[in-house]
């Protein structure tokens with residue numbers, strides 16, 4: 001039995017792994033109305049907390065106009081939430097990426113009070129009476145204003161951050177029929193800078209091995225020098241390494257293909273080729289790496305951690321390696337093995353000890369700014385914070401604590417309102433949460449419950465994390481008055497709330513010490529459990545390598561009834577075919593022999609293969625012949641079946 005090679009099929013990559021899937025408002029300094037100083041009881045304060053020496057603001061935020069609102073300002077949303085009656089905000093909007101209409105806002109019944117960003121501005125509806133504070137933003141009452149927008153042609157021109165979207169949506173809080181549609185539209189409309197901040201999809205490929213060569217030693221006084229073709233070099237490996245200086249996945253927005261170098265080809269005089277260049281993909285601490293549309297491969301938490309992801313392809317052997325007692329003049333050399341490739345999904349979950357959560361405008365960023373050196377944008381409108389901010393609280397040289405200020409949560413976030421649950425995953429790694437409640441609201445307790453519910457909807461584990469509740473804005477009379485009843489109600493629920501004024505810093509230290517206490521307890525518990533051990537981060541490379549080096553005798557044969565062709569599938573055989581260099585005379589004979597030795601011929605005959613049938617092995621298409629003479633004489637017994645390993 002023998003095969004005649006017809007042609008190589010279209011180049012296919014022998015992947016082990018699937019390759020299927022392939023202004024913002026100007027930051028304003030807090031403008032706080034001057035109030036008569038209010039005295040309220042505070043617990044005696046521990047030694048002064050030194051502000052943290054480090055801070056990270058995640059990314060330069062894009063200009064305000066890059067964002068279009070997907071939820072109304074807080075007070076509007078609140079009105080809607082609390083009344084739960086008619087839809088409070090209705091808007092219809094159309095825009096195109098290029099030259100389309102923009103979501104702008106026109107003047108209506110009064111002067112522009114404030115540009116909300118996200119494509120909206122606020123206008124006074126009635127008589128502009130809310131100017132009692134000399135235009136100070138802190139007293140701004142959204143309830144007296146209406147949101148509306150006009151079309152213009154320029155805003156989205158040349159803006160690559162937006163997908164081509166033609167959108168017509170109605171924000172009907174309370175009208176269930178349109179909710180799902182709204183959520184879908186929202187996902188599409190998320191500006192790229194926000195999409196890419198904590199998630200990315202990248203392609204990695206290990207280097208191909210270099211080819212082996214056929215060469216013979218020709219030297220004076222060395223008769224019959226013998227084969228001297230060197231082996232190809234191994235392809236470069238792909239690593240993933242944590243870079244402590246990175247804090248987002250935004251760099252992957254520009255570069256998403258990472259290919260290691262191929263090994264150099266072998267040379268005469270038994271010279272092996274050089275190894276291919278390695279590629280190291282740098283990721284921020286807290287990155288979860290998963291196979292595209294697949295399982296989690298590993299999580300990289302600490303700076304310096306390095307995982308071997310893909311081994312480079314093996315270099316092909318030169319003819320010096322094929323010399324044997326039976327064949328002293330081998331005219332055969334292998335191709336280098338192709339390096340494996342893979343699409344990866346990266347997801348960033350911040351590694352912070354404490355997460356500050358709460359409704360929009362509660363004072364979370366203000367709190368972060370007073371306990372650490374971070375300088376997040378602070379302003380009196382909802383969704384000032386669009387991306388998380390990190391800051392480090394330093395107690396002394398030894399004790400530090402990383403605190404993350406997360407974007408505000410609206411009721412209905414699980415349905416996509418506000419920024420939705422977009423950034424909540426960053427709280428998953430925190431040991432404790434600080435719930436900041438805006439004490440100046442009508443029903444601060446209600447706000448707290450809504451945020452808790454959203455946390456539970458996002459992840460029950462997150463909701464189970466220990467937390468501190470802090471009642472903010474105690475310097476405002478309306479908050480100060482509500483504090484006693486708030487405290488009582490929480491005590492009745494078994495929660496000991498704290499109060500503070502983030503702007504005056506009163507009470508902030510108690511909050512931070514109590515959060516630190518929770519973090520410390522969590523650390524102790526972890527140490528006792530022994531869950532802080534080191535992990536083997538090279539298991540992915542090992543797994544891929546194991547699949548690729550499957551033995552050639554592991555194969556399956558199937559018959560395609562439409563074409564009457566026999567398919568012989570097996571990772572080992574596929575690799576063998578790919579590494580066979582058909583330019584050399586002995587390759588064909590070796591190929592025939594391996595098919596015989598690993599049992600392919602026998603299995604085909606058992607299944608009833610007939611003269612002239614097509615047999616496809618890896619990339620090769622062959623024709624079955626009942627007599628062996630088409631490939632020259634083969635002495636079956638004398639060829640080793642494992643010669644490709």
Ligand SMILES: Nc1nc2c(ncn2[C@@H]2O[C@H](COP(=O)(O)OP(=O)(O)OP(=O)(O)O)[C@@H](O)[C@H]2O)c(=O)[nH]1
Pocket residue numbers: 030031032138358359360361362363364365366367377378379380381382383384385386406407408409472473474475476500501502503504
């Ligand atoms: N009077 C008073 N105002 C405060 C206090 N804390 C925060 N504010 C004000 O409340 C407004 C909102 O503060 P931010 O810190 O931006 O609120 P936030 O929770 O980060 O809001 P988002 O980022 O939109 O979720 C700002 O105008 C702050 O100056 C406080 O203790 N007292």
Ligand SMILES: [Mg+2]
Pocket residue numbers: 364365366376377378384385405407
């Ligand atoms: Mg904020």
